[in-house]
Amino acid sequence: MTERSSHLRTTVDAYDAVAVRYAAFVRDALDTLPLDRAILAAFADLVRAAGGGPVAELGCGPGQTTAHLRDLGLDAFGVDLSPVMIGLAREAYPDLRFEVGSMDDLDLADGTLSGIASWYSVIHTPPHDLPAYLAEFRRVLAPGGHLLLAFFESEGDPVTAFGHKVTTAYRWPVDELARLTRDAGFAEVGRMLREPVEGERYRRGHLLMRVGA
Template identity: 45%
Template structure:
């Protein structure tokens, strides 16, 4: 990829490095105490366990809360995040788990290596023209039959929001709000098979609805 293509990766890495500690403190619970969200992660974990010992990759793992939850659910799992400071926080908080610096658009993994992929609230910073690249990587590194669980904020209309400040830190970060239909369509075009779609209405302290899309790599 050219420097122009990777500009969003640099902006995302720099922004999350700046606010890593405050972000981890602000969101100490992987699922925010929402039973439905945890149930969907549990369902994903059950599907992924069928492919053990092949590991699950938690992409955009941040401070490691979801990685730790999947570990508790009996899934062999490791985390990948673009931000070195997030990875350092995750390693400190969960020293028995593995965390690596990397990007979902170019995974440092062999073909058919994974028993599942979780990417919770991490595609929200990936521009539309780079999502097909990421989803093609998902297809490449998954074992046949292995599941993918995505979650992201969603609205009735697609939008891009640019933030220059969060938690008192200067950032330069784009957020992309998408419909679950659009994301599911791109996943199907990447060769992944639909399994389920769920949209949860905003909670008491939430501004946006949350979409969950579950797909699988076809078994053959």
């Protein structure tokens, strides 16, 4: 088994094991997070202003954020590595499309998406693998397409591993993650950092990017 396949298998097994509890925990999470809703709304506005088109939530879990993007007027669908998560998403939102797949090897043609939302889904990616994920995001986005990355921010420290409740995750300095994303062919549109709310441990980071010229 390669290092990549071992990491993916560990992530799938971890999320499959907690999928039902995780789905219940996150179902209404956005209701109490106005800044998170605001950055998702800005992403939706940018996609619509650029002409609209299909939007993928990559690492969609049980589908609640994909459904929120749909409610914001986007033609959204979800992709996740966990078959159990995809089953829960299909059950909860039967009117939406959900597929099992890996974010670094998408079954999509070049330039077919108008937007990608990666809502805390690259957090488990080993840092040395992240450029390949960003390159895949760039491949499937059309010119002018937008990318929204949500992540745990390291508050000035280097990339830092931490004990996520499901499996190992990484906190990123916002400037370093923005640099990697620019290196992959994106231009920064904006960023938002917010302090942790009750029950959270770390500052949350959000980057809005657009496919560069």
